[in-house]
Amino acid sequence: MTGGDIERLIQLLAKVPGLGPRSARRAALHLLKRKETALEPLADALVAAAEKVRTCSTCGNLDGIDPCSICVDQNRNLTIICVVEDVADLWALERAGGFRGQYHVLGGTLSALDGVGPDDLNITGLVNRAHDENVVEVILAMGATVDGQTTAHYVIDRLADCGVSVSQLAHGIPVGGELDYLDDGTISAAMKARRPI
Amino acid sequence: MTGGDIERLIQLLAKVPGLGPRSARRAALHLLKRKETALEPLADALVAAAEKVRTCSTCGNLDGIDPCSICVDQNRNLTIICVVEDVADLWALERAGGFRGQYHVLGGTLSALDGVGPDDLNITGLVNRAHDENVVEVILAMGATVDGQTTAHYVIDRLADCGVSVSQLAHGIPVGGELDYLDDGTISAAMKARRPI
Numbered sequence: 600m601t602g603g604d605i606e607r608l609i610q611l612l613a614k615v616p617g618l619g620p621r622s623a624r625r626a627a628l629h630l631l632k633r634k635e636t637a638l639e640p641l642a643d644a645l646v647a648a649a650e651k652v653r654t655c656s657t658c659g660n661l662d663g664i665d666p667c668s669i670c671v672d673q674n675r676n677l678t679i680i681c682v683v684e685d686v687a688d689l690w691a692l693e694r695a696g697g698f699r700g701q702y703h704v705l706g707g708t709l710s711a712l713d714g715v716g717p718d719d720l721n722i723t724g725l726v727n728r729a730h731d732e733n734v735v736e737v738i739l740a741m742g743a744t745v746d747g748q749t750t751a752h753y754v755i756d757r758l759a760d761c762g763v764s765v766s767q768l769a770h771g772i773p774v775g776g777e778l779d780y781l782d783d784g785t786i787s788a789a790m791k792a793r794r795p796i
Numbered sequence: 797m798t799g800g801d802i803e804r805l806i807q808l809l810a811k812v813p814g815l816g817p818r819s820a821r822r823a824a825l826h827l828l829k830r831k832e833t834a835l836e837p838l839a840d841a842l843v844a845a846a847e848k849v850r851t852c853s854t855c856g857n858l859d860g861i862d863p864c865s866i867c868v869d870q871n872r873n874l875t876i877i878c879v880v881e882d883v884a885d886l887w888a889l890e891r892a893g894g895f896r897g898q899y900h901v902l903g904g905t906l907s908a909l910d911g912v913g914p915d916d917l918n919i920t921g922l923v924n925r926a927h928d929e930n931v932v933e934v935i936l937a938m939g940a941t942v943d944g945q946t947t948a949h950y951v952i953d954r955l956a957d958c959g960v961s962v963s964q965l966a967h968g969i970p971v972g973g974e975l976d977y978l979d980d981g982t983i984s985a986a987m988k989a990r991r992p993i
Binding site for chain 2: 615645
């Protein structure tokens with residue numbers, strides 16, 4: 600139907616999350632029509648990312664340097680480590696702002712169903728970091744899912760003799776959320792975790 | 797928030813149709829986590845496409861060769877030219893199958909609103925091709941939109957003294973369409989164009 604190069608580009612674009620076979624064709628056409636302004640810059644950015652971006656050996660973040668720019672930032676609080684499932688969660692917390700400590704990326708959650716055990720996650724690295732005398736608090740920022748909370752409980756056990764205080768993100772009504780549209784679990788959690796004004 | 801290379805990749809992915817800022821982050825992370833299997837092949841495909849894919853000087857199709865593989869295919873009917881607005885439409889017709897003639901890509905539709913006049917489209921190229929004594933039929937396959945039909949009428953005028961028969965794709969009820977859900981215009985068009993069984 601189309602040239603081999605175009606066909607191959609469409610196939611690879613179709614594997615990008617958010618794009619399917621149909622939108623991959625549209626994306627490929629968009630890029631091919633705008634070689635100088637869209638296709639080549641994207642190709643360059645991908646090549647640069649492939650060459651330069653690596654996983655931080657300390658925290659598991661992705662960055663152009665190792666240790667990553669968060670780990671080496673002297674203006675950040677070195678005494679608090681926030682544990683997240685994935686780099687995407689780290690990015691979300693950075694976008695939200697307000698947290699200026701360190702991170703630790705586990706690389707997923709424990710999941711019996713998917714066969715993910717403790718050795719598949721970067722938990723030992725976290726325990727080693729928590730043993731550092733400078734670290735005083737570990738914040739667990741896993742998702743409020745079954746797997747996320749299972750992982751949180753496991754991490755709490757592993758951190759028991761590290762001499763750090765462990766906290767967890769608050770569960771409750773999301774900002775802007777209407778009670779009427781929220782699930783029962785969230786409302787119960789918010790009720791249990793109510794705070795005096 | 798993230799390394800400059802990652803930020804730049806996200807920004808460029810966000811401009812791809814089908815991806816927004818949010819899904820671009822997800823796509824970037826997906827690619828960065830799968831360097832060998834996803835990121836590098838996509839980068840290679842983009843580089844190859846940038847180098848090799850060009851616009852066919854005959855019909856306006858995109859392909860790795862010029863004239864394109866459809867124009868040089870000796871098994872295709874050289875006497876019929878199907879006129880489409882865009883390469884995407886050409887691809888759609890090829891996917892649908894059934895047409896084994898030549899194509900001509902106009903590169904858009906006439907649009908007073910967007911300031912697109914006849915000189916902005918590849919209409920002169922079509923008229924020149926239609927003057928070829930081998931060409932006996934021109935099929936207009938523009939969309940059933942106001943701009944598409946305006947363009948079709950203009951092209952019909954320009955082809956008047958080329959000595960070719962001009963036809964247009966049938967308008968009517970789409971296959972699988974239920975009358976109850978169709979707009980009045982489609983139903984009227986289908987009624988007007990009704991055919992004896």
